[in-house]
Amino acid sequence: MRAFSELFTNIDQTASTNEKIDALVSYFATADEQDAIWCVALLSGRAPRRTVKTSELWEWSGELSGLPVWLQAESYHIVGDLAETISLLLPSHHTNHDYSLHQIIHDLIDLKGKDDAERKKYITHMWQQFNKQELFVFNKFITGGFRMGVSDKIIIKALAKHYNIDENIVAHRLSGGWEARGNTLNALLSNEDGTTDISRPYPFYLAYPLETAPEELGDVSEWQIERKYDGIRGQIIIRNNTLFVWSRGEDLMTEKFVEFHNLVNMLPDGIVIDGEILPMKDGIYLPFHVMQTRIGRKNVTKKTLQDAPLVMVCYDILEHDGVDVRHLSMQERRAILENVINDARSRNNNLPLLLSPVLECNTWQEVTEERTRSRDNHCEGLMLKKKDSEYKTGRRRGDWWKWKVDPLSIDGVMLYAQRGHGRRADLYTDFTFAVWDGDELVPFCKAYSGLTDKEMLQVDAWIKKNTLDKFGPVRSVTPTLVFEIGFEGINPSPRHKSGVALRFPRILRWRQDKTAKEANTKADLMELLNIYGIGKSE
């Protein structure tokens, strides 16, 4: 536990990717096998489920610290993180005994099903074994949410370095679901962990946003241009005549996608297709929120199937005839994909798969024009893929670019401010914005990200000076500050006073040049809704 908690601190105290990788590599060099695999599991978001309730943590730690509930609450409010607050409030201890990481995790898992007294005894006992740093890490195990600034890419790089294996192989072996308990990294990475998991997806290759003029990418003929769809990125896998559907968040979602269940009979075995899952009716894509509602439902009813039937727009093939084909060029993979889809379609005219059309552009000027037509197609922009590119792992620069359309935007007045959480616990960072409806300000969205650190401090100081009222962590402020809010989509919403709901709203910039009166109106929002909202194409 000591070594792991030091690893955690070293990672936490640097922003440098290389230093994080180095810290992991030196941890792997000396760590116990079972500790090492748990380290990877925890950092990649595979922490075990919580077995202790928040209320129990407060109660038990309060008994040890002797602090009253109100003071615990005040402390939590300042710190903003449950695990950290409790570790700061508990008396710290110095014992020389070092507990093994995997033993602790196994004990925590085994707490499930034990009675209250036993669980309390274990947790309070452990709380008295650790120094502050270890306490924090231990509490993070209990409360979950352990990722802490370590991306999968960092873990993959560190493992590739330590085991001297290709990063792509590491990435593939680490993806999907695997058990850490009773397993080792050696077994997992050499694919001998006994679970030869036929459901295992490939890591998605993700594109970087294009920040330069497309002309700088060179000859347009070397690029395959496709639309960028606004759905759920997914992989359809058929192995051993069994279907698996993974989403990009690496969730196995096979059950949700009833439409695909018959694919086992339509596609050849040993195949993995990468594409976008979208609702489509009568040949027209439906907006994203239709899909969201559909995914959110527990049961897929006949009516949902009729209202929002799903298809996959396929753009890549990663495995064919049971062979990993990611090293082939985009062009070669595309040819295979076209064959597979066209062949399947010729035998099943209700195939729920479409090919992502390749846009025929002879100049970058034509590409630029296609981009402006994105919203008409319910698309977010274009994808530019190098024709000779392999299918890589994770987000990489160079071969694949996404070229999104500029976000829609509207100027809103700040009405409410709420404290941030965690590392921004003492700053007001979450804002509610409003537009004018006659003389009245109507809230239309919440947004937080987008300001620079300096602006954030300025706005925070302003809020503290211009508070009208405080309720809980929220303050209402004099409607003065104007911000330009960007968003990806707009939908009608009877639940909101403004009548609309925005997709991915964020602050584009602080309009210090505008007074509150110059902000946009509800009528402006309605106009955007009419142009870009639902229903236009039906």
Next chain:
Amino acid sequence: MVTFDNCGIYCAQAGIYIDPWKPVDKAIITHAHSDHAHAGMGTYIAHEHAIPVMRFRLGADIRAQSLAYDEMITINGVKISLHPAGHIWGSSQVRLEYKGEIWVVSGDYKLRHDGISTPFEPVKCHSFITESTFGLPIYNFPPIEEVHGDINDWWTKNKEEGKNSIIAAYSLGKAQRVLTHLDTSIGNIYTHGAVDNINKIYIDTIGTLPHTQRIDSSVNRKEIKGAMIIAPPSALDTPWMRTLQPYKLGICSGWMQLRGTRRRRGADRGFVLSDHADWDQLNTAVKETGAERIYVTHGYKSIYAKWLSTNYGLDATEVETLYTGESEDNNTDTQTKLAQDNESIQ
């Protein structure tokens, strides 16, 4: 005997203010930090080691009377004396006694010994005015020696990686304190001009400090390699800093106890080192005075006052002042209660 008005803490019987923030005739100054020592007073009374810094910051021509610790003066029947506060060198608690009633205004203080300031001495009184910068139980500072060790280890590691180590510390107090505990065998030590100015005063009036070099235009930046550089927080993110690349930045402050502040300040490393009292020190100090009335100033005022009255049964009140505590960018607003769904207690 002592009241609080819009100029500061006032003793009407003696006609004197303590740490006033508006110009008054006579002012006793607990210490030379800018939120406690303001310009424009008719006469200043302060500890002999505080006055040279005040002259440097407020003007050479200020009228000042210096006192040693425990030296007593009497103004209109009020016996006034200064006692070590342990906050920075020359920092004092002010003891006022009139007809047997005793008040102590503690200014800023800490109980731990920093190796530079005269250590804090508890003073018995009836009414005690305390700060509350770190008046929450989440603030439990690690042993000072441990932090000094960490700073030297960090410097060594950075030097091995070919990087400079910059420590952000207040030029008055914190900087000298950090300096004295550096292991000079590791490498060269440089200072920002603001720190160097105060160091000179320290050396002139009190004692020695490790050898340092001021970074001014005469210094060839290429010669600064693997060095330790002490700079005030105001120098962060300035062009001056950028000339010192490659470097690692460490911040020394009590706020570094919180992971969030550490990350938000963009430091490579946060060292929990404060010239203020943490939770345990505050409670010890309050108890040792034997006072029954406690006035709580800058910091987590309302929380700390509530704690003193509910836990120790003291008559504790919060007082509005213009003192700011440890950091200029940390607005610790404690009025709002948490109302969060998944992690809160209620």
